[in-house]
Amino acid sequence: MSGAQAKQEPSPRAHELVNSLNSTFGQMVSVTVLRPNRIRVQTDRANLRALATFARDMLHFDHCTNVSGTDFPKDKQIQIDYHLGSIDGEDLRSVILGLTCRVPSDDAKLPSLIEIFPSVDLHERETYEMLGVTFEGHPELARLLLPEDWSDIPPMLKAYRLPGRLEGE
């Protein structure tokens, strides 16, 4: 979806990051600059861990600020975005690095990043229950916010309608 968005010139610091990502991963990733300080790196699930490790060790991103899960029923895919931030990285506090990964809806699995970024813990649990995505390697992939007796499909899937809401509303 980001393809339609006007690309912007990255800030000088972000420009370095884009070059570094492109030279290391080449064809394995597709890097988009959404705003001067918002970089989005799309990859597949096989390379996700390697990319996250590189972001931590070489690019100095030290924590995860958010994990978003989005259902795209038309593509039969679920998109997971990890947003990484940095406290100790030089000049990086204003930069958010988004790692984006799409998985097929009928095989919604991807490796957990909890060993690389412990801060993804609760975010991954929430994505697991809200979209039914399994994060392999997460030590405690249990429900977080939904009631224990929730028996419907994961509610953030587009197929789930809120009670009382009609189709197309």
Add this chain to the structure above:
Amino acid sequence: MSMPLASSGLQTAQVAEDKLVVSIGPQHPGAGHFRFTITVDGDTIVDVAPDPGYVHRGAEKQTEYRTYLQSIPMLERSSLTDVTNIIGPYSLAAEELMGIEIPPRGQYLRMIMSENQRIMSHLYWLGIQGIFLGHSTMFMWPLGDRDIFVDLGQMIGGARITYSYWIPGGVRNDMPESFKPRALKVFDYFETRLKDYERIFFQNPLFLKRTEDVGVLRREDAIKLGVVGPVLRGSDVKSDTRIDEPYCFYKDLDFEVPSYKECDTYARCMVHLVEMRQSMRIIRQCLEKMPLGPVRVKLSPQQRTNPGEAYARVEAARGAMSFHIISDGSTKPYRVRISVPSMRNLIVLKKLLIGSHVADMPAIYWSLDYWPVEADK
């Protein structure tokens, strides 16, 4: 110790007799609508299991059914002590997708309301922290003084708590002329009041005994676990979204971001105290500097955005609040993801409580300023 049952092959584990599991919440008067269980060995906490979700209302799902503007009153219900700051990043992200610029006066009004909200939220926090530590004066004073700031917010926003003031396109209305003299009078009063707070509570030997070296969160752990706001600044990190990635006109203002090397509950409490002073300093500067002019760009109720995505954040009272919006170009957002500071700080509850005494639990728990409704969304 486990022994197989001969016939079934089941394993049974002997539960230690000297340990007790205690359930705190969800109806506990202190915990809010939030439950966690602690396992205690005598007076020492040996395990903690947080169990949020009692006030989960599906705010993210509900945005799918509403236009960009309709979501505002619903979203601010998630964080009633901090309504301006929770819709701040939502509006910033929506504006980024709409590609609109906000008039300067609107930006200044946003900062005024945002800082007023921070003081209100911190005073609420201080009242509860006071009563958690058994200091009932520190419950009554802040909650009484908070009402004066609620009045100030009402002068601009019209309502007492839920203003729906910071909206995509600017702010809902201009402020009345009587606001400036009233606000300056309130700040003069409250600055003397803060000295009283310090004298009676923050320098109180009992307060110091209950908070110093209690619930220590080391700098490296705070960064690794991704905590935000006063918890992060209490752990010796001078990080604040208003400085790190300034929005509105914060880059033109002069204010300090506190941080403390102690990394304990005392440090987190002091951050709140200093921030209230700095918020008043910011509003004073805003009132001096703000230009005349329009306060909003008028948008259609069915305003469309460009397809794409935006990630925006502001410094809310409890820390960095961020919204990730994915748009397909229609009048309703395709996906709104909220990353709230309370949820990001919950991760350290386990780390801080394990090994501490049961009596220290309220002080540690509330120093995180964990707001269950905000975390559950």
